Amino acid sequence: MTKLLSQIHTITDGNIATPKGFHADGQHVGLKHKSKDLGWIYSDVPASVAGVFTTNQVQAAPVQLDKNVIQNGQIQAIIVNSGNANAVTGAIGLTHAKTMQAVTAAQLNISPELVAVSSTGVIGQPLPIDTVTAGIAQLYIDGDADSFAEAIKTTDTVKKTITIQSEIAGHQVTMSGVAKGSGMIHPNMATMLGFITTDVSITPSLLQTALSADVETSFNQITIDGDTSTNDTVLVMANGGAQNPPITTENDDFSQFKVMLNTVTTALAIAIANDGEGATKLLTVTVNHAQDGLGARMVAKKIVGSSLVKTAMFGQDPNWGRIIAAIGASGVNINPDIIDISLNGITVMSAGAPIDFDAQQMSEQLAQHDIDIAIDLHDGTATGQAWGSDLTYGYVKINALYTT
Template sequence: MIKTEQAIYTVIENGNITSPNGFQAGGVAIGLRKHNKLDMGWVYSEVPAAAAGVYTLNSFRAAPLLVTEESIQQEGKLQAIVVNSANANACTGEEGLANAYAMRKAFSDQLGIQVQHAAVASTGLIGVQLPMDKIMSGIHSISGEGKAEDFAQAILTTDTCTKQIAVSVEIDGVPITIGGAAKGSGMIHPNMATMLAFVTTDAVISAGVLENQLRKTTDKSYNMITVDGDTSTNDMVLVLANGKAGNKELNPSHPEWDKFCAAFQYVSQELAKKIARDGEGATKLVEVRVKQAQSSEEARKIGKSVVASSLVKAAVYGSDPNWGRIITAAGYSGAAFSPEKISVWLGDVLVVQEGTPALFDETEASEHLKQDNVVITIDLQEGTGEATAWGCDLSYDYVKINVSYRT
């Protein structure tokens, strides 16, 4: 059990996107990826579900995002999602948009659901038209029965592992489950990342309330991760709530609203951390905790700036306790703070005290930087604002992976 100040919720062992009642998922290999890897995934709800989405801020928004956003806007409901990897269907013009619509229509027909209740997503190489013969053949092979692990595998690109999570929380005396799966490894930056995340829940909640909560949660999870400073054309988070748990409708006036929010936040935050940890070529997860800032927004600015710094990331990779890179990144973050008040820790080792160097054991600090999970804490002594950002180190392998991405 994991206990927070607001709620008690249970992390489900081997939990996934089908852990909530009434959801199925699967994946098939349709020839988009090499070596016959799974490359088309799908999620299905037994009934139309309240739906919400958040999308990339990149000016080039891929065709699947436009089609999916249109689906949600019609009724605030979705019943199924189809995702292909290896091809982003981005910067593909009118043909690409027509192909995304064709995917949606074929998928809805295959499952026997209304076309506006279907969503499409794509990830992979930009600027290449989808091979629609393979796409259509793959959609027609979807049977409605599958495995959640296959879905999690099918949506990957350069990822080295699947990213799945599920929790259960009791509300109105009944268990509510929230599950999710995500992909993301490179082209990851705050304001969403080259990532797709899909969250399901059997809670009873309206689309409008769900969307508001998703946006709040995104600011503290998906928007707080970075790998390489690039924001993708295809970033999207979708949430489906099918109401199968039978609780009283959730909203901010519900006496146990905070319990749901805490569980929902945990799922999103864990998926975001899994993406950051699996950054291309990464060897370590880097967590930057900022406290006592003038506001949470100022804390977020500093956290994202430090975790995005290539120099900080390189120092972490080399286990070099070069704290000068940390305060430099904080200084150009645009956040308001007094430099003479800032203190910095690497793990439990104080390296900067109120704006000046602290006496510390470099070997001890370096040992912390050798850990799989590196924690950098920044105390500004300005107020009550706080935030946490996540990223990874910058290794030689990041360059190796990206120089050969197309080949």
């Protein structure tokens, strides 16, 4: 018997330190030319931790470090720099990541194994460790928590945050998330970072269960072209400050927690897609009536990752032939003769055949910023979504002129 879920509402002026017992700061310490480039999150007490990391066989030093750190089930702080990914820097990379961890721990007077480390920026250049360690000394526990979201940006044009509140077992609980990534679709730095804090009390193993399942429908649905990063990291800290009865089994409280988590991760995922490098449009692909959720998500991801679909949307061109071609190449078993396709509600293909549409009406729709591509496979009951951006001159410019 499932009870009704408690309402979830957004705290518009929240930040990563809004959940009880969390603190954060972000500063400019000299890794980038001018903008903020170092930040941390700190919890008054050790928090349950869960993480998901890149599946790339080439893994940045901080990813290697964090995979060990979260084995203990608890962390108390996360230190993050932008401007340098500390990836593919040889053996010195792990030494640098450990130095970041140790210096942060000393500054906060906690054990090093309670500190996770993240880096994002250019690959293959040694981390300027002296700049980082000097910078850590400049961070405050009760700093400007809003600045953390700024400090982790690279080519992001906006900061990406969301804070929500709800109730679990009669206790008010808060969850906040921050992410960076200007185009997971075609990652520039090839890095997406996400950090989520909550004052919910939950065991590390259930936290990991929730996160691992969640990313399949949220962040992973904006990982489109297989250009998997060396640094991708999502960490969740849950410090129990809300004093709800600890979530230790997959009960109704756990269900409520999963819905909160999905609200935060989906909002951040869409924010990343919306801020794709050079993007002029947000593409949302919804696949209905698939045989299973995985298949629905695969089809959605294939469409939103197609360079041909992305350039067509940039050109406001209803070239749906590229969409059906992407569906056919998705690796999911489909029957092209029964599929429908619509663009912002206008049907362009029905039962596998072209449908005449009003060109003027279509033109108005494709001029919108938000483009919804809807597919009906007529083959089951499952649904899946994926998000991305269009492929533009701006994307080429940003990525052609990055390191030099």
